[in-house]
Amino acid sequence: MRRLLVAVAAVLAVLAPGTPAWAHVQLVSADPAKGATLTAAPKAVTLEFSQRLNADFTTIVVSDAARQRVAATPATVDDNRGTVTFTAALGNGTYTVAYRVVSADGHTVQGSYPFTLADPGLPAAVVAVRTAAAEETGGDSIGLFIGVGAGGLFLAAVAASLYFHGRRRAGNRTSP
Structure with missing residues (x-):
């Protein structure tokens, strides 16, 4: 009988679901949001993550449609939020927010997303085109x-x- 109990316990241990692994940091919210079309230029980009960030290894970069960096302050970190503030006015067009962060547990995560500025009070975006x-x-x-x-x-x-x-x-x- 004891052998049967040990065998059943062994089978259950093998078939039981494993404990979940510690999840890596994830982007929880963004302002401006992913894919958003804005009618007024934002003053900053703020990203909120699922875990506390390591300020020494947090990078947030915003680039325009020509893949040129937009003038902004270095990222500031407050617990699980990273923010860059624009130091020059944005024009109409599509922008890409790219981030690379390291959470307090040491895991690196990177990603990017677009947003569009379509302010009727601003002139149309000028996009650099490479010629042949x-x-x-x-x-x-x-x-x-x-x-x-x-x-x-x-x-x-x-x-x-x-x-x-x-x-x-x-x-x-x-x-x-």
Whole structure:
């Protein structure tokens, strides 16, 4: 009977659901909210998380549609809230809030979300557009440079291998 109880306890221990793991910090709320369309420019972005934040490792960045950072103060942390305050006026357009935070338990979480400013009193947003000429002379050429360099190194390695392999064969033929 005792063996049966031990067997039943073992089966129940294996089949019982595990205890939940400590959850990582999560974004609970945001102002402006994810996907919001605002008719007045916000003065700041405030993010509230599910756990206390480590102020030394909290980053909040807002960028415009051209992926340029918007002028703002460094993030300030108050318990589980992080805030950046804009130091310049925002124009109409779509903005992205990106965050990287470390909770008090040491877990890092990052994410981003958009919001749109459509203030009828502001002029339309000016979006920087890259032209084909700018792309030919711009930063995208670094990938081409790396690719050509890697291809050249590969061809040099193949040529060296063929050269030394050929010399070895020629040396073997002349041996008595």
